[in-house]
Amino acid sequence: MLVSLLRRLIQATFVLVAMTVIVFLGVNVIGNPVDILISPQADQAERTRLIAEFGLDQPVWIQYFEFVKGALQGDLGTSYVFNEPALKIILQHLPATLELAVAATLMSVAIGIPLGLYAGLRPKSLPTRIIMAGSILGFSLPTFWVGMLLILCFAVYLGWFPSSGRGDTVTVFGIPWSFLTLDGLQHMLLPAFNLALFKTSLILRLTRAGVQEVMPQDYIRLARAKGLSNRRIVAVHVLKNVLIPVVTVVGLEFGSIIAFSVVTEKIFAWPGMGKLIIDSINVLDRPVMVAYLMIIVVLFILINLVVDVLYTILDPRIRLNAGRGR
Template sequence: MTVYLLRRLIQAAGVVLAMSVIVFIGVYAIGDPVEILISPDADQFERERAIRAFGLDRPLWQQYFTFLGRALQGDLGRSFVFNEPALKLILQRMPATLELAVGATVVALIIGVPLGLYAGLKPESPVSKGVMAASILGFSLPTFWVGLMLILVFAVQLGWLPSTGRGETVEVLGMRWSFLTADGLAHMVMPAVNLSLFKISLVIRLTRAGVRETMLMDFVKFARAKGLSPRRVIAVHVLKNIMIPVVTVVGLEFGGTIAFSVVTESIFAWPGMGKLIIDSINVLDRPVIVAYLMIIVLMFIVINLVVDLTYSVLDPRVRLEAKGA
């Protein structure tokens, strides 16, 4: 297992290095932030001074190696707009995005797994057919439209939930969290549900397909022949086997939820990383954009590693393969 982890860490370092080159060149080779950040009335002297201050007067390769050297020391650059470390700005917004992504993932699992399990065990029942039809809607409905409808119904017409913002927060371990307060949870309900709709549909279909396939396996037939109760067969033999693909997809979707929660955060004015990156793109705040993308890359790598390690808990064969490696 130690050799396996070491090999994965070396691979991860190579991926991060390659992505840093792609991200840096892709962001710094496009547009001119000076045109946006400097007043049109500024003279040439002020413009050149701003260019030097931002470090844009040097060749692109030199800017990259400067960025890489500072990144190895934990410095991802300073924001052109806020004149603060880009990493600090992102870390301040990260708790809001993380709790929204975790909330959406938990909702997807709590709703999707039981519905998919039922649809797989009783595929011909009217309820199962209704569940599968609803899952198609979850794939098809645009996120921004669903978000607006949620606000219109539950905030404007019914007045049950707050429409925007994050609500009351408390500080834990130096970070502000809203899910620990009743007001924060109330603000979190609609954006979390909106963000989870696609994942609910995905989990339902994955679970249903896994159940339909697993129920035909010989080990399930053998368990039934031994006289085990249907509940035990489903809980021990069926559910445990179908959770491997579900964990894979949900794990990767969790990274995607963090990276692409921009629409939901914009609709509900949720002060997370997605809102920050949109504002930074509008003003070409390059250090913040690069820092955000690099953090997302690191998150995907860590999530993939966690998913692989989770396999070893759900499937003993993975542990044997890891020892053999």
């Protein structure tokens, strides 16, 4: 277990180094931020001074090594627009994105797994056909269209939920959280549901496929022969085996929610990292763009490590195979 985890950490280090090169070079070929940040009436001397101040007069490889040197010290650069550390700006918006991602993930798991179990255990029933048809809609409907439809129905016509913003927050350990207030929960529900719709359909169909694969297995027949109740068979034998691929998908999809919640945050004016990165791209705020992408890379690496650990907990065969490999 320890050797496997150490091997994963070494692999994660190489991935992180490779991504710093890709991210930094990729961002630096996008336009010239000076053209946006400085007035068109400014003379050449002012342009030269600003370029030197941002370090844009240096070769790209020198800029990269300066970036790596600063990153090792926790400095990912200073925002051109806010004139504050880019990492600080990202971390200020991270809690809003995290709580939205957690809410969407919990919602998709709470809905997707029970419906998937039902659809797998009763594949020919009428409710199962309705559930599977609904999952197709969840896959097919565009996120931006569903978001606007939710706002139109539940915020404009019915007036049940607010259409934008984060609502009231409660500060805990210096971090504002909106899920701790009723107003914050009301603001969170629509964007969280919008993010959860596709994930729910994915988890539902994956759970259903897992149930249909597990039910004909010999150990299920043996459990029935022992006289175990259907509830115990499903809870102990079926669900545990079905959860192994589901955990992987939930982990990766949680990372994708954090990374790609841009559309939802923009539609609902949710003040998270997604909205911040769109605003930063519009003004070519390179340090914020690089900091955002590096935070996303680190989050995906950490999520993969957590998923690997959960694998070994859910499936002892993984530990046995690792031991034989050594």
